[in-house]
Structures are given as structure tokens and as C-alpha cells.
Amino acid sequence: MIEVKSLVKTFDGFKALDGATLKIEKGSVYGLMGPNGAGKTTLLRHITGVYKQDSGEVLVDDAKVWENVNVKSHIASIPDDWFFYGQATVKEMMQLYKGLYPAFSVERYNALKDAFNIDENKNIKYLSKGMQKQVAFWLALSSMPDYMVLDEPVDGLDPVMRRRVWGLMMDDVASRGTTVLVSSHNLRELEDVCDHVGIMNHGKVILERSLLELQDNMVKLQVVFKDGEEPDLSALPILHDSRMGRVHTMIVRMCPESALNAVNKYEPIVSEAIPLTLEEIFIYEMGGLDNEINSILV
Amino acid sequence: MRSTASLFNKTLFSKDIKRLWPIWVVFSIIASLIGFAYSTGIRNNLAYYYNHPINLDARYTYYSIVSSLMPISAMILACIVTASVWGYLYTTRSTVFFHTIPVSRTGLFFTNLATTFVITIIPMLVAWLTFTTATITMGLFDPKGMFVSLLAMIAETLTMVSISTLCAQLTGRLAIFVLLDLSSNLFFAVAEELFSSFSVNFLYGVGSTPGIGLYVLSPVVGLINKLNPTNRESGAVRLEGYPIIVIYAAVALVLIAVAYLAYLSRKSEAATEVVAFKALKPVLLYSYAILGAVFFTWFFYDLTDNYNHQVYDLLKVILLMILFSTVMYFVGRMIIDRSVKVLKPKYLPGYIVMTALLVVFCFVMSKDPLGYVERTPDAEDVSSLYVNSSLGDIYLNEKDLGLIEYATDLQKTIATEGERKLNDELPEDYFNFTYMLKNGTRINREYRLNLYRENMNDKNSIESKVDEFYNLEPVLEKKFHLGGEFTFESATVYVTYYENDQFEKENEKYLTESEGLKLREALLEDLQAGRINRTDIFANGAISSEDDLMITIDLCSLVDTGRKYTRGTDMMLNAVVVDSGLAYGTYTTFPVDKSMTSTYEFLDSLGILQR
Known part of the structure; x- marks a missing residue:
């Protein structure tokens, strides 16, 4: 389990993290969203032990992450700009990961060769950006981590490879109980894979x-109500209401069943409950609170 | 959960050793070539010295390598290796990677330190091995010299690595690291030299003296000065006592400890910052701004000076100081802030205080508050005095108390009268006085002035005292190196022929040791017989021509200061005096005319006076 408690981090007087708190249960896939500058990357860098917080706590399995080699050996991280040595081949980077991560599995590495289909003797710097990202996933998955911390992980991957990479990670979640923390702007993608979401701002x-x-x-x-009828629905927790002809479209903060029961009392001609997409939930949930939230909803 | 690393990470170590192979392989090849070049030099020199017997001291040959070759080589190599190993600190991408992997900062630090040390010392070891092998094959086997020089080499390398490692922690930019590292090795020496050279220009006659204290804080300069067996100025340390090795190793360990603490407290977000620790920003800014302001003021003053004055024009130097203080302060700010927008009100107080202090410094120096200009040492306190002037070089030691009093009085007269503006149309004379006091202090005074014949009427004038001093018989004796303290080293006779007052040709002859001894005897005969003319102080050292022939002798002798000294050989097997300061070579140049019959006849007997 990853726990972040009241985390504060200041850069030159700017509070990048201002009391951030979150909890990620073991085995879950947690999507972290927020506008640019919300503090997502800073938070992830605390969870991977790169930054030391000004105050607050970062715990993984109840242990502090900062300078904790044991904890870090179970965390694989793929930042948005993945590092590799300038002259290194995939195989050489694999040797490095193998020496650094105690659970690294050469069998898994070999097994994943087919999935990624990249020449392991090729110099990484000559690979395309998307292929470099694939190498990052290849090595991270081969490290057999308990936690994967991913910052904009599938940027640069083509749709087929995105699906394949997510598939491999979901296999790990299912088979090994790997916990995945992923920061992304792409809510539609997160909706497909995440079971928990958190949104950051300021x-x-x-x-x-x-x-x-x-x-x-x-x-x-x-x-759609009967002709001439305009029932008073002000008692309902309506977040949004629009009307086109006789069709009312309402976003209601209630469970679908209760919402339908509530409107059916007025004997409408038609009443239908439609599930919201993650994008719509955030638009209606957060839109009123902060206009900046809209900027992440693509 | 299993621990993967503590103090040392084998994976990172071997990765760095492998990926940085071009550095240690290329430098090792260069080192072995240098060893080969030395061995060739040794062969050539041995061939020469077999014909000129000399006390070859293998130990000092070994010590030469740790004083001459190692410090600068180790500094450059340590800088390159450290930049490669610690380079990850300078980009966010790599910093994030290294601080994400399951290796503690302690583990990273000591692994990187070990890597840097190993890669740096490999070429050093190759150089030492090649050199040692070469000298052994020449028959210069000295196990103690080999062992001590090996230890010294390890200590030097560790020192350079520790400085580089500390510098690597203090910045977030590669270029700044390189500048910081190289300047750290030289900073205090450069600062001391610069301030010394700058300051003495306010004080008539006060010459800059080589650094004493702060040189030690500039490791490369300190090592070269302190270890060099041939150094005659500061006194070389004999490595047999091991103190220099222990001191440098201890300093290295302290620097490593500071670097370790710096790395632990260094924030990952310092990558790309010019200065990694906020508290160091003012230190670096003011150090470099002040040094830069002083340097450019000194440089531009010198560039625009007409050299007729020997002390600074206060107004001019203050204006230059304000100009360069302004430039250096704001350029420094731009570098640290990484922005050209530095004309901010918050930066003005620092700039004003710094500039004001520099102006006050100039003003105070010009007033000579400590009375340096007119201060002369008591003759009783003087261990030796070297008077180097256009009229001849005179070496005096504590046995020559009376002559020291004469010379000191002359110096005081020159200093008290103050600067004479130099007249370009008159011959210019120089008088340099170098005192070595019994307490080890070195005092240097340098004057340039025109001598005026009309001042000879005044017994207390500079001219009268110069004339008196340079025509004392004991001074003449010393001028010709005839005292018992002089040992002949070399002499060259220059004979210039004229045809109808036009230069025709010049011959020169290098005298052998036996010829040199005969020359001394001839000179002594002439001196004792009163056949040497009075020194004409208004001739400005010019050599009087004798009809169509002019003879000049350059004589070099070793001066025995009365204390024990030994002779050794340097790396190229040149003869050197070891334990510097106890004995040194001195030169004199003097004309010979036909009135010096013994000397003239001796030179004639050599056949060099014939056309």
C-alpha cells in the first residue's frame, strides 16, 4: 500500500505540493490526474524516493521511501523522460537493471522479447522515442516490481502497443498483485484500466x-414529461440541466436507481439513466469548483 | 525485502569502469609514452653525464615525477573522470534515474568515489611503472625512492579526486563544475598572486613575494612548490619524512567527508542549477566578482600604463575598479541567475558594498598604513641579501654585516626619497634588494630610476651612496664571485669585434670547470693589484669598448650560504641543489678591458681574442 500524508514540497518559494494526501491499496491501478503544474510529477518523484519532502510522509508498505533501498527495490518507475546510458544497448541496460533490482527475472525478460520485438543488441539512442519507451516497459516489467510508478507512460506508443503494454501490466496486477500508479492526461485511457482515480490541483x-x-x-x-408539465425537481441534487425540445438531460448526484425512482414519481413519458464516462464525471464534479480542471479533460 | 546495497554497488562500479574505458585506456597509453620519452631523455643525459661526473641521486629522480608530472596530470584526469561519473547530477533525467534505483545515496557516493579513484589512478600507475622501469634499466634502482614516490602518487591522486568530488556536489551544471574544479586547484594561489601583484603597485619599491600560506590551499601549486626537489624558493620537503604524503592524504579524507555530507544534503532538484546549495551562491558570486574586478583593473591599468610611474595613479585605478566591479558583479549575477535580467533593486546593496570595499581597499593601500615603503630590516636580522642591479649582482650573507648595512642604507635612501618619474631620454637603472631574514621571511624591494651626475655633490644622495657601495673592494670581490662562498658553475665569454666602430662579429666561448677556476685566479690578481677600474655608475652597466674589441663575461656560481646542502638530480638528470634556500646559483656579467692584464692575458691564451 502506498500512503502519502500531508506532503509539502517547496521549490524556490513555490509550493509544488501543499499537503497532498492519498492512499493506494495494494493491487489496485490508480490513475492520477490534474492540470499542468498540479504537482503530479513532484508527487511521483517523492513516491520513488527522488525528492525529499519538506514535511509530511511517504510510506510504501508502512515504510518510509526516502533512502530506503529495500522499498525502492520493489518499485519500478518509468518517468516521462526515461534515462539510458548514451552508448548502451538494450542488453547492456538489462544487465544494469539485473544488477540493481534483486527480483529481476531474466526469464521474464526473455519471455517479453516477442512482445516488444526489439533487437536487444541495438544501441538504444538509435531507437525511436516510442521504441525507447517500450524498452523502459520491457525492463520495468522484467524487474518484477510490486509497485509500478508511471508518469505519462504510454506517450509516444502507437495504439496497438499501448493496448499490449497495458495488457502486460494488467496481467501483472492480476497474477502478482502489482500495484500501479499512473499519471496521465488521457482520461479515456485511464477509465479503461484504473480502478481508483485521484485528481490533483494546486x-x-x-x-x-x-x-x-x-x-x-x-x-x-x-x-421527457407529458405535454405542458414542468414538475419542480429542485429537491434533486442536479449538477447540470439542459433541455432540447421536450427532452430534459440532467446530471444528478445520485445512484442511477434512486435517480430514476425520483423522476418516475412525475410519470414522465420517457425516463432513462445513462452511465457517465470518467471524463463527464470530472467535468460535472469538478467543473464548478475550478475552471482549471477543465483543461485536463481532453 | 532484501537489501541490495550499502556502501558499494558492484553493478554500478563495473558498469562505469566498462563504459569509461576510453578514458583510462587513452590516458594510460599517453602515460606510457611519457615514460618512454623520459627514458629516452635519461639515456641522452646519462651519455652526457658519463663524460661529466656528477652525483646521480636516483631518489630525487623518483621524487621529480610526483612533483612535476603528477599534480597537473592528476588534476586534469580527475576532472574528466569525475565529470563522467558524477555527470548524472547535471540533468534532471539522469538524476531521477539514479535516485530512483535501489541504491542509497551513501552507496552511490562511495561507489562513484571508488570508480573515480580507480580510473584516475590507473594511468598514474602506468606512468609510474614505465618511469620506474626505465630508471631501473638505467641502473638507478632505489627501492625507498620508488616506494615513497608510489605513496606520494596515491596521496596526490586521492587529493585531486577528493577536490573534484566535492566540486561535483556544489553545482548542477557540467561547465560550472569544470570551471570550479580547475579553479579550486589554483584559486588561492591565483588570488594570492593577483592581490600581491595588484597591491604592491600602490607601494613604491615593494615587490611581490611568492605565496607562503595560501599556496598550500591550491593543491597543484602547493604540491609543485612543496615537493619539487629543484625548488630554490620555498624549500622543498624531503619525502623521506612522509609528512607531505600524510598531510595530503588527510586533507583528501576531510574533503571526501565534506563531499559526502554535501551529497547527502544535496537535493535532486539541484540538477541544472548553477549553484547546488543556496548558501554558496554569495560565496561564489563575491569570490569571482572580486577576483575578476581586481584582475581586470590590474590588467587594463597595465595595458594603458606608460610605465613612467612605478606606483598607481589612485584616481585612475579607482575608476577602473568601479567599472570592473560593476561588470563582474552583474555578470556573476547573470551566471548564477541564468538570466540577463539582473538589474534589480534587491541586488544593488550587495553591489554597492562590494564596490565600496574595493575602492576603500585601493585608497588604504595607496596610503601605506603599515609603512611598508620606508621599512628596512635591521642588518642583524638579515640572513642574506641579494642586490640585483644594472651595476652588478651582489650576494651578501650574515658574515657581511657591514656591507648589509651599506646596502640597507642605500635602499632606505631610495625608498625615502620616493619615486622619481622616469625620463625616457636618460638611461634607466634598476636596484632590486632581496632580503632573507633569519626568521625565514623574504622581503623584496624593486626600484627603477635615472641617476643624475649633478647629485653626486650631495653625500646623502642616492647617486653618492650607489657610487660608494659599488666601488667598495669587498663588493667588487663579490661582483666577480671571488669570495670563498662562490663555487664555479659555468662561465661564457662574449667577444665582440668592431671594424671602424661598426659591429663586425661576436664570438662566444663556454669555459670548462678548470678554465673557470683559472679565470677566477686571474680576476683575483687584477683586483688585488688594483687593475680593475672604478665602476662608473652613470654608464648604466654599459660595457666600455676597448678599441675594436669588447669582452663580456657571464659568470654563474653556486653560493654556499654556510649551511649544509646536498646535490641531486632532477627527472631529466640535470644537476640540482637539493634542500633549496640553503644554496643557490647566482649570475654576474662584467666587462673586461686591457687594464685587467691578468684576465686579458688569460682570455688571450684561450685563443678567443683573435679574429
Whole structure:
């Protein structure tokens, strides 16, 4: 389990993290979202032991991460700009990872050769950016980590490779209980893989829920009432209401069943509950709080 | 959960050794070539010295390598290796990687330190091995010299590596690291030399003296000065006592400890910052701004000086100082802030204080508050005095108390009268006085002035005292190196022929040791017989021509200061005096005319006076 408690980090007077708190259960896939400058990368760098916090705590399996070699040996990290030695081949970087990560599995590395289909004797710097990212995943997955911390991980990968990489990670989650923390701007992609999401803004984690909980707590209703009838729905927790002809479209903060029951009391001609996408949930949940949130909803 | 690393990580170590092979292989090849070149030089020199018997001291040959070759080589190599090993600190991408992997900062530090040391010392060992092998094959086997020089080489390499390692922690930029590392090795020596050279220009006659204290803080200069067996100025340390090795090794360990603490407290986000620790920003800014301001003021003053004055024009130097203080301060700010927008109100107080202090420094120096200009040592306190002037070089030791009093009085007269503006149309004379006091202090005074014949009427004038001093018989004796303290080293006779007052040709002859001894005898005869003319102090050292022939002798002798000294050989097997300061060579140049019959006849007997 990853626990971040009231984390504060200041760079030259700027508070990049201002009391960030989150909790990631073991075996979950946690999506971290937020606008540019929200503090996502800074938070991830604390979780991987790169930065030392000004205050607060970062715990992995109840142990502090900072300068904790034992904890770090179970965390594989893929930053947005992955490092490799200028002259190194894939095989040479594999040797390095093998020496550094005690659980590194050469069998897994060999098994993944087919999945990535990259010549391991090729100098990494001559590979395309997307292929370099594949090498990063190849080595990270071969390290057999308990935790994977990924910062914009699939940027530069083609759709087929994205699906393949996520598939491999989901296999690890299912088979080994690997915990994945992923920071991304791509909500549609996160929706497919995450079971928990957190959203950051101004150095704080302002919302943290399971995807199920979010989807169960908000619903889109499309309702058509009888001619001339305009029932008073102000008692309902409506976040958004629009009307096109006789069709009312409402976003209601209720579970779908309760919402339908509530409108059906007015005997509409048509009433339908439609599940919200992750993108829509965040638009309606957060849009009113902070306009900046909209910038992450692509 | 299993621990993968503590103090040392084998994987990172071997990775770096492998990936940095071009550095240690190329430098090892260069080192072995240098060893080969030395061995060739030794062969050539041995061939020469077999014909000229000399006390070949293998030990000093070995010590030469740790004084001449090692310090600068180790400094450059340590800088390159450290930049390669610690280079990850200078980009965010690599810093993130190295601080994410399961190796503690302690593990990273000591692994990197070991890597840097090993890669740096490999070429050093190759150089030492090649050199040692070469000298052994020449029959210069000295186990103690070999062992001590090996230890010294290890200590030197460790020192250079420790300095580089510390510098690597202090910045987040590769270029700044290189500048910082190279200047750290030389900073204090350069600063001391610069301030000394700059300051003495305010004080008439006060000459700059070689650094004493701060040189030690500039390891390369310190090592060269302190270890060099041929150094005659500061006194070479005999390596047999091991103190220099222990001191440098101890300093290295302290620097490593500081570097370790710096790495532990260094933030990963310091990558790309000019200065990794905020507290060091003002230290670096003001150090380099002040040094730069002083250097450029000194340099530009010198560039625009007409040399008719020997002390600074205060107004001019202050204006230059304000100009360069402004430039250096704000350039420094630009570098540290990585921005050209540095004209901010918050930076003005620092700039004003720094500039004001530099101006006050110039003003105070010009007033000579400590009375340096007119200060002369008591003759009783003087261990030796070397008077180097256009009228001849005179070496005096503590046995010559009376002559020292004469010379000191002359120096005081020159200093008290103050600067005479130099007249380009008149011959210029120089008088340099170098005192070595019994307490080890070295005092240097240098004057340039025109001598005026009309001042001879005044017995207390500079001219009268110069004339009196240079025509004392004991002074003449010393001028010709005839005292018992002089040992003949070499002499060259120059004979210039004229045809109808036009230069025709010049011959020169290098005298052998036996010829040199005969020359001394002839000179002594002439002196005792009163056949040497009075020194004409207004001739400005010019050599009087004798009809169509002019003879000049350059004589070099070793001066025995009365204390024990030994002779050794340097790396190229040149004869050197060991334990410097106890004995040194001195030169004199003097004309010979036909009135010096014994000397003239001796030179004639050599056949060099015939056309």
C-alpha cells in the first residue's frame, strides 16, 4: 500500500505540493490526474524516493521511501523522460537493471522479447522515442516490481502497443498483485484500466475515489414529461440541466436507481439513466469548483 | 525485502569502469609514452653525464615525477573522470534515474568515489611503472625512492579526486563544475598572486613575494612548490619524512567527508542549477566578482600604463575598479541567475558594498598604513641579501654585516626619497634588494630610476651612496664571485669585434670547470693589484669598448650560504641543489678591458681574442 500524508514540497518559494494526501491499496491501478503544474510529477518523484519532502510522509508498505533501498527495490518507475546510458544497448541496460533490482527475472525478460520485438543488441539512442519507451516497459516489467510508478507512460506508443503494454501490466496486477500508479492526461485511457482515480490541483489531491464509486454516485438522466408539465425537481441534487425540445438531460448526484425512482414519481413519458464516462464525471464534479480542471479533460 | 546495497554497488562500479574505458585506456597509453620519452631523455643525459661526473641521486629522480608530472596530470584526469561519473547530477533525467534505483545515496557516493579513484589512478600507475622501469634499466634502482614516490602518487591522486568530488556536489551544471574544479586547484594561489601583484603597485619599491600560506590551499601549486626537489624558493620537503604524503592524504579524507555530507544534503532538484546549495551562491558570486574586478583593473591599468610611474595613479585605478566591479558583479549575477535580467533593486546593496570595499581597499593601500615603503630590516636580522642591479649582482650573507648595512642604507635612501618619474631620454637603472631574514621571511624591494651626475655633490644622495657601495673592494670581490662562498658553475665569454666602430662579429666561448677556476685566479690578481677600474655608475652597466674589441663575461656560481646542502638530480638528470634556500646559483656579467692584464692575458691564451 502506498500512503502519502500531508506532503509539502517547496521549490524556490513555490509550493509544488501543499499537503497532498492519498492512499493506494495494494493491487489496485490508480490513475492520477490534474492540470499542468498540479504537482503530479513532484508527487511521483517523492513516491520513488527522488525528492525529499519538506514535511509530511511517504510510506510504501508502512515504510518510509526516502533512502530506503529495500522499498525502492520493489518499485519500478518509468518517468516521462526515461534515462539510458548514451552508448548502451538494450542488453547492456538489462544487465544494469539485473544488477540493481534483486527480483529481476531474466526469464521474464526473455519471455517479453516477442512482445516488444526489439533487437536487444541495438544501441538504444538509435531507437525511436516510442521504441525507447517500450524498452523502459520491457525492463520495468522484467524487474518484477510490486509497485509500478508511471508518469505519462504510454506517450509516444502507437495504439496497438499501448493496448499490449497495458495488457502486460494488467496481467501483472492480476497474477502478482502489482500495484500501479499512473499519471496521465488521457482520461479515456485511464477509465479503461484504473480502478481508483485521484485528481490533483494546486499541489493537493482534491478528489480520490474508486471508479465504481464515482460511477455509482452520479448519473445522466434523459427525461421527457407529458405535454405542458414542468414538475419542480429542485429537491434533486442536479449538477447540470439542459433541455432540447421536450427532452430534459440532467446530471444528478445520485445512484442511477434512486435517480430514476425520483423522476418516475412525475410519470414522465420517457425516463432513462445513462452511465457517465470518467471524463463527464470530472467535468460535472469538478467543473464548478475550478475552471482549471477543465483543461485536463481532453 | 532484501537489501541490495550499502556502501558499494558492484553493478554500478563495473558498469562505469566498462563504459569509461576510453578514458583510462587513452590516458594510460599517453602515460606510457611519457615514460618512454623520459627514458629516452635519461639515456641522452646519462651519455652526457658519463663524460661529466656528477652525483646521480636516483631518489630525487623518483621524487621529480610526483612533483612535476603528477599534480597537473592528476588534476586534469580527475576532472574528466569525475565529470563522467558524477555527470548524472547535471540533468534532471539522469538524476531521477539514479535516485530512483535501489541504491542509497551513501552507496552511490562511495561507489562513484571508488570508480573515480580507480580510473584516475590507473594511468598514474602506468606512468609510474614505465618511469620506474626505465630508471631501473638505467641502473638507478632505489627501492625507498620508488616506494615513497608510489605513496606520494596515491596521496596526490586521492587529493585531486577528493577536490573534484566535492566540486561535483556544489553545482548542477557540467561547465560550472569544470570551471570550479580547475579553479579550486589554483584559486588561492591565483588570488594570492593577483592581490600581491595588484597591491604592491600602490607601494613604491615593494615587490611581490611568492605565496607562503595560501599556496598550500591550491593543491597543484602547493604540491609543485612543496615537493619539487629543484625548488630554490620555498624549500622543498624531503619525502623521506612522509609528512607531505600524510598531510595530503588527510586533507583528501576531510574533503571526501565534506563531499559526502554535501551529497547527502544535496537535493535532486539541484540538477541544472548553477549553484547546488543556496548558501554558496554569495560565496561564489563575491569570490569571482572580486577576483575578476581586481584582475581586470590590474590588467587594463597595465595595458594603458606608460610605465613612467612605478606606483598607481589612485584616481585612475579607482575608476577602473568601479567599472570592473560593476561588470563582474552583474555578470556573476547573470551566471548564477541564468538570466540577463539582473538589474534589480534587491541586488544593488550587495553591489554597492562590494564596490565600496574595493575602492576603500585601493585608497588604504595607496596610503601605506603599515609603512611598508620606508621599512628596512635591521642588518642583524638579515640572513642574506641579494642586490640585483644594472651595476652588478651582489650576494651578501650574515658574515657581511657591514656591507648589509651599506646596502640597507642605500635602499632606505631610495625608498625615502620616493619615486622619481622616469625620463625616457636618460638611461634607466634598476636596484632590486632581496632580503632573507633569519626568521625565514623574504622581503623584496624593486626600484627603477635615472641617476643624475649633478647629485653626486650631495653625500646623502642616492647617486653618492650607489657610487660608494659599488666601488667598495669587498663588493667588487663579490661582483666577480671571488669570495670563498662562490663555487664555479659555468662561465661564457662574449667577444665582440668592431671594424671602424661598426659591429663586425661576436664570438662566444663556454669555459670548462678548470678554465673557470683559472679565470677566477686571474680576476683575483687584477683586483688585488688594483687593475680593475672604478665602476662608473652613470654608464648604466654599459660595457666600455676597448678599441675594436669588447669582452663580456657571464659568470654563474653556486653560493654556499654556510649551511649544509646536498646535490641531486632532477627527472631529466640535470644537476640540482637539493634542500633549496640553503644554496643557490647566482649570475654576474662584467666587462673586461686591457687594464685587467691578468684576465686579458688569460682570455688571450684561450685563443678567443683573435679574429
